[in-house]
Amino acid sequence: MLEIADTIELERPQDKLIRRLCTTLSGYLDQSQIDQCVRAYEVGADAHEGQFRKSGEAYICHPVSVAISLAEMRMDANGIMAAILHDVIEDTPVSKKELAEQFGTEVAELVDGVTKLSKIDSKSHAETQAENVRKMFLAMAKDLRVIIVKLADRLHNMQTLGVMPAAKKRRIARETLDIYAPIANRLGMNNIRQKLESLSFEAMYPMRHAVLNNAVKKARGNRRKIVDIIENTIKNRLEQAGLNCDVAGREKNLYSIYKKMLNKKISLADVFDVYAFRIFCDDVDTCYRVLGVMHNLYKPIPGRFKDYIALPKANGYQSLHSILMGPYGVPIEVQIRTHEMHRMSESGIAAHWLYKSDDDNKIEKFQDRANEWLRDLLEIQKSAGDSLEFIDNLKVDLFPQEVFVFTPQGAIIKLPRGATIIDFAYAVHTDLGNACVSARIDKQLVPLQTKLENGVTVEVITASWARPNPLWLNYVITAKARSGIRNYLKHFKQQEAINLGRRLLEKELLAMHLHLENIDKDKIQALLQVLSKQSLDELLEDIGLGNKMPFLVAKRIAQDDINATVKLDDGDQGQKKPLVIKGTEGMVITLAKCCRPIPGDSIIGYFNPGKGIVVHHHECRNSSVVRKKQTNWLDVEWSSDAAGDFPVELRIEILNQRGSLATIASTISELNSNIENVTVVDQDDRISVDLITLTVKDRVHLAKIMRRLKELSIVLKITRVKA
Structure with missing residues (x-):
């Protein structure tokens, strides 16, 4: 091996570096593997011929320096070759296929993985950077050596920042502190993390570094x-x-x-x-x-x-x-x-x-922890809406201060400090998080937003009907819980929209004596082509979200020529029967907050494009505006079996004396209603005008509450707010 290294002339810096690399490799690799690494150097040196770094040294010095760092970690031969060749695909005409032919598929894949990551360095736009970091984790999931090569690459870049412009130094240092140092920490590589942090600190704040150092x-x-x-x-x-x-x-x-x-x-x-x-x-x-x-x-x-x-x-x-x-x-x-x-x-x-030779079991545990973390990140990136969302989740995951809690079976779950019951449920399993309704901490019932403390035992209570609430996003802090909730809500709303769209379209077709399942498949396919839709579900989702009017789609299906423009006759009034709702359909049917309709009220539905149907009270001032838009509204009515708790707003004038509000509250509570909000609108020495939002089952329940409140001597006037 040393004979091979000796044949290289020693005048140039790269010759000294390859000699040093060979000496380090001789401590743990056999001669044939060292020969392969020297061959990789020769290919890399030829490919980078004529390329120089900003410092003036030959470009090949950089990858060889990276390889020396890895050799000191006793990286295997394929990892060393990948380090030497890590820039050839990006910066030279050498292709991945050529590398695979010369050094094998494993080395080519490693180089390709690091190449994708290198683009992070040269882009400053947040979206592009985020997308490349996302790619990095996909490459890491295939082979952990990708990130180790990248960390060694980043370390050498930080060590040779001296010749860069100040602005670029700060940008690279900030990126290192935000992404690479935390990754080194998360993978337990404390040595590299400390070096990256110290070099970044010096690059970002040279004066502060000098003063503090002295x-x-x-x-x-x-x-x-x-x-x-x-x-x-x-x-x-x-x-x-x-x-x-x-x-x-x-x-x-x-x-x-x-x-x-x-x-x-x-x-x-x-x-x-x-x-x-x-x-x-x-x-x-x-x-x-x-x-x-x-x-x-x-x-x-x-x-x-x-x-x-x-x-x-x-x-x-x-x-x-x-x-x-x-x-x-x-x-x-x-x-x-x-x-x-x-x-x-x-x-x-x-x-x-x-x-590797000391204690394989403990080292495997390290590897298992890293792989488990990467699996969680892959699950998160699959459900993340975009790369910036993934980066936000990643940063949360990279900066945890941990608490340890126990499952009822005694298993230990690690969570970031400030984590709630919902974070715990998603950490155990995504399905458990999606179905949780409450929990017990040390056998005491607690709400889902309770923050966890070290050493407690947590038992999650689930229900088959339960589903994630968008409000949970306000108090979960783990990336897995946040992405799990967003992913569920995104797909749940889509499925709800499809179901509602099917109901609306079938109702319109029924008025024309047609059934959706009996429509010829070729006709449906032709309709989808005309409307530029990939599938029937996509069309039904558009109808459910209010982007397409169900009556017009039904009219097009009913006419002989799908391509012909839909013509409305004077007698066409759209739906002949109103749409029956229960008020619990979910996110695609919402009850307007301006008038808060409840079961038993006369109601009207308005298509809000992209969101579905918004239901208003017939007497709501906003409904008169809705009626003017003939194509955007539909008749709806409450189902006879509508059940649940519906918010309603009352305006109450009461005598302004001590205990008045407490009397009102206890009366409402006695009638099985819950107060959601109280706002004092106007108040003087004698009278207080309050707006109270409470929950009722239907109009009969509301009438009973209002009648009982009117009987109180402190109540002067009570009305329901409908607009």
Whole structure:
């Protein structure tokens, strides 16, 4: 291998880089695999011949530097070759097919996956960037090496930002902080995450970085004595307890110091008040024994202990964290973990290659966590309305602070802090989320919007008739719940529209003595062509949403020539029978809020294009406007078996005295009605005029309530608001 590398002249920077790569690869790959990597370099160097980076160096230096980063992670030969060739499809005439012929399908697919991602770098438009990030996750789902190559690529780009214009530096740094650093964190690659954050911070805020860096260096010198005292005290106590552990002071990186100062609005001195130490043990049992020793040595601060060994973070991170009150009254943060946990926390998913021989089971768990996350993201991206919505969901998913709750069976579910019962239900299963109506927390009934706390047991109560409510979107915070609700509502409204469109069209055809199922299929197909519709369902959905008038469609079907213009006779009045509604049809039939019709009222329906039918009271002022638009309204009537709770608004004049409103409320409650809203319209020393929105079953129920209220001595006047 070294002979091959030696044959390359050493004058050029790229020659030194390929030699360094070969030396690193010789530590874990066999000679034939290293030869393939050198061949990939030769193909890449030929393809990029004459191309230079802004710094002036040959372009091939960049992919080889990326490959060296991956070699240090002990990436396999195909991953190394993909890194060397990752820009050839995008920047040179070499095609994916040619790469497949020379290096195999696996390498070609990896290069193609990274190529799609590279477009993120050169686009600034939010929609395009979002679409490319979406592509990135599709490529990641096929092969995790795609994102590892991309992270190494981004790291080298950040390390060589120096020659870029300031505006471009800031844009690339912002993108790195928003997307790539959180992804590295989510995959447990702490080392790369910290490097990306520090480089981005320096690129975005060079002055702040320089000032903070100098201040930290000075503060570090002043702290050294205290750190040494605490470190020696910890080591001595552990030796006395017979525990063989390594102790090291932990350095905070500049970006995390900056974020803490910014978020908590504190000075650097306050950040440096916390002295941080890591204690590395040989096994898990020793970790908990060390924790006991530390709590004996220094008093723990209540509520500041976290056990990430029993309950690992979503990215697989494991450690015991505790804040203690140390000497001189300064807080001490200790992180206790095994050597293996530390290696995993630094390398994350890359440990799959880096430590493959150590403990395959634990590494597979890391891989499983990453794959599970990617499966969730794929489910989210399938139901996301567009790429920007997907990016919003992704950002929510990339920045969680976790709570741990239990199912009734004792399984642990991890959720972001602030998650509600609905988030929990969707985390367990999408079908459970779609059907939930309430829940019990530790056997106590609670509403669905209840925020979850650590350690509670949650039991979700479902019903076969239940369906997601659009209002849920106001208080769910997980991407899976948000996309699940949106996806259900989108398809549910579509199905409702199709069902309503079928009812409306069949009613019109019946008036013409026709039946939809008896219409010749060729005639239906010809109608769809004329109306530029792909399917009958699409046409029925248009009718249900009010975009097409059912009478005109029926008239076209009834006439012999489908292509002929529909002619309306003087006797044509549209529907001969009114449409019967129950008021519970869903989103395509809505009750107008201006007049709030209830069962028993005379009503009229108005087609609102794109939304369906809006039902008004016949006496509503807005209905007179509706009637003028002859083609857009239809007669509707209440079904005899309409059931449910319908809102209605009453205007009440009452004596303005203490307890009046309470008397009104208790009277309404006694008659099985619920008050939804109370608004004081006008008030003086003697009289108060109030608008009360309450729920009733029908007109009879409303009449009973109004009669009882009129009997009260405090009620001067009561009327129903119909407009």
